[in-house]
Amino acid sequence: MDDKTKEITTEFLANRQRLMSFIYGLVRDPQAAEDIFQETWLKLANAVQQGMVIHQPAKWCRKVAKNLVLQYWRQQRNAKVVADSSLLEFLEFVDLAFEENALEQTSDRQQALNDCVAVLPPKSRRLLALKYDDGYSLERIAQVAEQSTAAVIKALLRLRQALASCVEKKLRLSELGL
Amino acid sequence: MSRLEELLLKWQDQSISEDELRELTLALKQPENRRRLLESFSFDANLIQALQSLKAVEQTAESVQQFETLELREADRLTPATRGRWTEKIRALLQPIFGLSHR
Numbered sequence: 001m002d003d004k005t006k007e008i009t010t011e012f013l014a015n016r017q018r019l020m021s022f023i024y025g026l027v028r029d030p031q032a033a034e035d036i037f038q039e040t041w042l043k044l045a046n047a048v049q050q051g052m053v054i055h056q057p058a059k060w061c062r063k064v065a066k067n068l069v070l071q072y073w074r075q076q077r078n079a080k081v082v083a084d085s086s087l088l089e090f091l092e093f094v095d096l097a098f099e100e101n102a103l104e105q106t107s108d109r110q111q112a113l114n115d116c117v118a119v120l121p122p123k124s125r126r127l128l129a130l131k132y133d134d135g136y137s138l139e140r141i142a143q144v145a146e147q148s149t150a151a152v153i154k155a156l157l158r159l160r161q162a163l164a165s166c167v168e169k170k171l172r173l174s175e176l177g178l
Numbered sequence: 179m180s181r182l183e184e185l186l187l188k189w190q191d192q193s194i195s196e197d198e199l200r201e202l203t204l205a206l207k208q209p210e211n212r213r214r215l216l217e218s219f220s221f222d223a224n225l226i227q228a229l230q231s232l233k234a235v236e237q238t239a240e241s242v243q244q245f246e247t248l249e250l251r252e253a254d255r256l257t258p259a260t261r262g263r264w265t266e267k268i269r270a271l272l273q274p275i276f277g278l279s280h281r
Contacts, residue, residue, distance in 0.1 A: 017223065025219030028190055030226055034197075086196065090203045097212035103220055110224055117228040125232075132192075132222065133229045138191045157183050160221065 008048050008057060015058050017110075022098050026069045028092065029135070036068045059099070061099055066095060094164035101125055106170060124159055131156060182211055186218045 012019075019040070025031035043064050047054065054060045069091070117125065130136040130144065138156075141148040185202040188194040194202065206210045 011228060017220070021216075021223040023213075024223045024226070025190075029190055034254050084196070084199075084208040086200045090199060090206070093203060093206035093212060094215065097206070097216045100209070101213050101216045103216060113224050114228045114231050117225070118232055128225065129229055129233075131225050133233065138187075139192060153184060153187060157187060160183075160225075163225070164221065 002049075003013075005045055005048050008044060008054070009041070010042060011057055012061065014062070018058070018098070018103055019061055019065060022094070023069065025066050026094060027072055032072055036065055036072060040065045040066055062095065062098060066091065096153050108174060109167060112167045112170040112174070113163065115170060120159075127152075127155060128159065159165070182214060183218070188213060190218075219232075231243060 013100065016037070018036055019034060022035050023040075024030065025035065027033050040061050044054070044057065044061060047060075117128065120128070127141070127145075129137075130141050136144070138149050138152050141147075142152045147155075182205055184197055186192065188198060189202060206215060223232070223233075
């Protein structure tokens with residue numbers, strides 16, 4: 001690996017969390033998101049090796065990832081949805097959201113969330129694992145938990161709020177050295 | 179619980195209807211809502227990472243526990259109680275010889 005590729009790879013990995021958020025948020029499948037992330041890096045490395053000058057690697061990668069997401073949606077035989085103008089408009093707004101907003105992404109934040117998840121009651125952790133690790137739909141979780149889908153939505157949103165508050169509290173305490 | 183959060187959760191769940199997607203897209207015309215979408219997407223990615231880390235830690239802890247169990251099982255053969263029983267048996271077997279030699 002030459003110096004230029006090393007340099008761009010370091011920058012690429014430093015922005016991993018932001019790009020992964022973008023990709024996962026759109027494809028909503030952890031494995032597919034990882035595949036698209038790796039494909040994006042391959043395209044970036046190839047472009048650099050071919051002598052292409054990339055002034056804004058983060059923006060360039062997001063553009064590549066956006067095309068790969070569209071390709072993924074088509075492969076999912078979801079062409080009807082892909083052709084839907086609302087979906088394409090949604091994709092543009094997501095891109096804009098990432099373009100115009102800085103995102104505070106630190107390892108401290110991730111660690112704080114890890115700690116907050118670790119101390120959740122088993123029932124809450126199970127709910128999160130079903131949704132975000134096992135990839136169960138809200139409807140399927142509702143069946144498993146013998147609850148209504150609306151109740152599952154409410155529980156998940158409350159849990160997310162509780163975790164977000166827990167993370168902010170931990171980060172504030174950390175800033176104070178406590 | 180806001181309507182935007184509910185729509186984002188339905189988007190993540192892939193259970194959003196066409197009308198709801200149009201509603202979400204319309205909401206994203208507001209910069210504040212786009213910022214919240216970014217936070218929501220980021221939170222989801224971090225949450226997956228957190229759950230995977232926790233799972234890895236639990237699996238490692240389980241492996242360590244199994245290894246420790248095996249070690250303890252092996253170590254158990256050398257516990258004083260077991261060793262004592264074997265010592266007693268050997269002593270009993272050798273008793274006549276020791277008895278003769280001491281005479």
